[in-house]
Each structure stands twice: as C-alpha cells, then as structure tokens.
C-alpha cells in the first residue's frame with residue numbers, strides 16, 4: 001500500500017516532532033503493509049510552520065535514515081496546500097514546493113466551513129494553472145458530507161477525492177463514516193490516506209481501512225485506491241475521473257472514448273518510461289504486489305488511537321518553574337541567551353497553553369452537559385440519536401479548533417526559542433502533553449456518559 005498523505009517529516013509542521021518519532025511511524029506503517037509514503041507537510045497554512053529549506057533538510061535526513069533501515073520503503077515529497085484568498089499567487093510563486101513529486105498533482109485543503117461553490121471554483125482555477133487538485137480529507141467538509149453528490153460533482157470537474165483511513169473506520173462519527181461509504185459505493189474515491197501526525201495519535205495505519213474497502217467494494221477497488229492510483233500519482237500519469245459514457249457501454253462512441261483513454265494511458269506510460277522519470281513502474285508494481293499481500297488487518301493498532309493514555313502528570317511537560325514571569329520578554333528575565341531568558345519564554349507559552357487547555361476543557365464540559373441533558377430528557381430514540389450525533393460533531397469541531405490554537409502557540413514558542421538559539425525539546429514535550437490531556441479528557445467524558 002501507498003500512503004499519499006502523511007505528516008511524517010520531523011520538526012516541520014504539527015506532525016512528527018523528531019527523527020525518532022518519524023522512524024517509529026514508518027515502522028508502524030511498514031508493519032501494516034505500507035511500502036511507500038508521500039510526505040505532505042502543511043504549506044501556506046494559517047499557522048506559521050517551517051519554511052521550505054527546513055522541509056528539504058528534514059526530507060533528506062529522513063530519507064537517508066529510511067534507506068538504511070527499510071531499503072524497500074520509498075519516501076516522496078509533496079505538500080498539503082491550504083487554500084487562502086491569495087492561493088493563486090502562492091501557486092505561481094512556489095509551484096515546485098507544492099506539487100507531489102514534481103508532478104502536476106497537488107494536495108489541497110480548505111477551511112472546514114468552505115462551501116461547495118468555492119471548492120468548485122478553486123478546482124477550476126488550479127486546472128487552468130495546469131495542476132490536478134486532490135481534495136484532502138473530503139469527509140471533513142460539512143458542505144460535502146451533507147450532500148455526497150457534490151463531492152462526486154467535484155470529481156466530475158477534475159478533482160480527485162482523498163478520504164482519511166480513520167474516518168472510513170468510523171473513528172470520526174457515524175455521519176462521516178456513512179459519507180465515506182456512500183462515496184466508496186459510487187466508486188468516487190481515488191485515495192485513502194492516513195493523514196498521520198504522530199506515533200501515538202493519528203497513526204500512519206491503512207490496513208483496517210483497506211479491509212473495509214474490500215468488504216464494501218471488493219479487492220479490485222481496494223487495489224485501485226491504495227495501490228494503483230497512488231502509483232499513477234507518483235509517476236505523474238493521468239488519473240481519469242469523468243464518466244466515459246452515459247448510456248450503452250458497448251455503443252460505438254463509448255468504445256471510441258475507451259480506446260482514446262487507453263491510448264492516452266499507454267502514451268503517458270511510454271512517456272514516463274522513455275524520459276527516465278524518477279519512478280520505475282516495475283519497481284512500484286513489485287512493491288505493490290508485495291504490499292497487497294501484506295494488507296493484514298491491524299484493527300488493534302488503529303484502535304490504540306482511541307485508547308486512553310496513561311495519566312501522566314499533566315504538569316510535567318508544561319512545568320516550567322513559575323517565577324511570576326507571565327508575559328515577560330526574555331530581556332526582562334535576564335540577558336538574551338541565558339537560562340533565565342529561556343525559562344521566561346517557556347513560562348510565557350506555558351501560561352498560554354494552560355489558558356488554551358482551560359478553554360478546551362470548559363467548552364468540552366459544556367457540550368458534554370448538553371449531551372447529558374439530551375440523554376435524560378429526550379425520549380424519542382431517533383431524535384436522541386440525531387441530537388447526540390450533532391453534539392459529537394461539535395466535539396470534533398472543537399478539537400480541530402483547539403488543535404489549531406495549540407499548534408499555533410507551539411510554533412510561536414519554537415520560533416521564539418530558535419530566535420535566541422535555545423534548544424526546543426520543551427515544545428515537543430508540550431505537544432505530547434497536550435495530546436495526552438486531550439485523550440484523557442475524551443476518555444473521562446466517554447466514561448461519564450456511559
């Protein structure tokens with residue numbers, strides 16, 4: 001299998017925070033049957049993540065380590081491009097940084113509240129730029145999940161659809177899983193990827209969703225989504241999504257179109273091989289065959305994502321000796337470059353993270369209170385189920401918002417520490433602690449609600 005969306009590069013975005021964590025993630029993926037991965041660090045994101053030279057360094061470092069440990073595992077570079085108002089200017093300026101493996105394919109993400117019309121316009125504009133957009137985690141946009149036909153429509157307009165492995169497996173609620181199932185049944189899914197962010201949370205696992213697709217649509221469809229389409233993507237070969245015929249499959253015009261498509265694929269393949277493109281198709285096929293035989297179910301691994309983390313001391317990672325510094329700048333706490341200055345920066349962000357933790361917990365408690373009230377007062381079972389599902393979606397939205405706020409703070413913290421040449425291990429410790437707190441809170445409320 002191929003993982004086409006993964007935040008595997010160390011220290012460049014809100015994904016892996018160290019080489020060690022990246023290698024753990026690759027070990028997990030490898031054991032799950034994955035043999036190639038596209039690193040897709042966030043680009044043009046509202047959070048000020050690392051610049052391209054850091055991305056390249058991180059990619060080279062990881063690639064060299066992977067080659068040593070897993071010679072039959074391939075790593076490619078892409079990006080996850082956040083669509084902002086000025087995205088076309090960004091594309092014009094930094095195209096090579098944004099596309100996958102120097103092809104015309106580009107993985108894009110939107111603000112979660114985006115409307116279909118805006119997505120359609122962006123697909124159109126990117127196509128005019130000679131690019132082929134892939135919509136990352138299509139299941140996370142309410143305007144699409146409400147009406148799956150709109151996702152199919154985007155596909156007909158030339159976009160490719162990527163779903164997240166955990167969503168297919170129901171880890172993000174029934175509504176989202178049902179949307180995924182609908183698209184799969186309509187043969188309107190081009191890729192399933194992990195969108196992994198770490199070795200403890202949002203892990204790089206595809207095995208169980210592969211099996212789910214096999215159950216729903218058969219082995220052939222699963223191979224297309226997890227192996228063949230990713231091969232074509234990496235090699236830059238055209239992936240067709242438009243319907244080729246509307247009536248009789250054997251009509252002369254349908255046959256003509258099919259012949260044209262087959263010819264196009266053959267020409268594209270010859271072109272790739274003839275020009276010595278960076279991917280060896282036969283090598284990819286060999287790996288794919290090996291991988292497809294190894295798509296053993298690892299439900300347990302993915303379920304670990306949901307398991308409660310041991311209740312580590314919450315204050316441990318955030319703990320910076322409080323000296324009443326509050327918002328104090330380094331200069332106020334000692335000369336720049338001194339331990340006192342470092343402690344002041346850490347303390348400032350510690351306060352900020354604690355405040356974000358407080359907001360998250362408060363809002364979560366409020367939603368859980370509403371859920372409890374609904375459980376005690378709504379007698380109609382169907383209405384209760386719908387109401388609870390809606391509250392669960394609020395929790396997902398809250399988590400997403402909370403992630404953004406926390407990671408923005410963490411990156412500000414990292415940037416500021418680096419500005420004074422301080423080491424940044426406290427940033428990773430805070431990130432891990434935040435995830436532990438989140439898991440702990442979730443489990444606490446799951447237990448409370450029963």
Ligand SMILES: [Fe+2]
Pocket residue numbers: 005007080136195
């Ligand atoms: Fe992502």
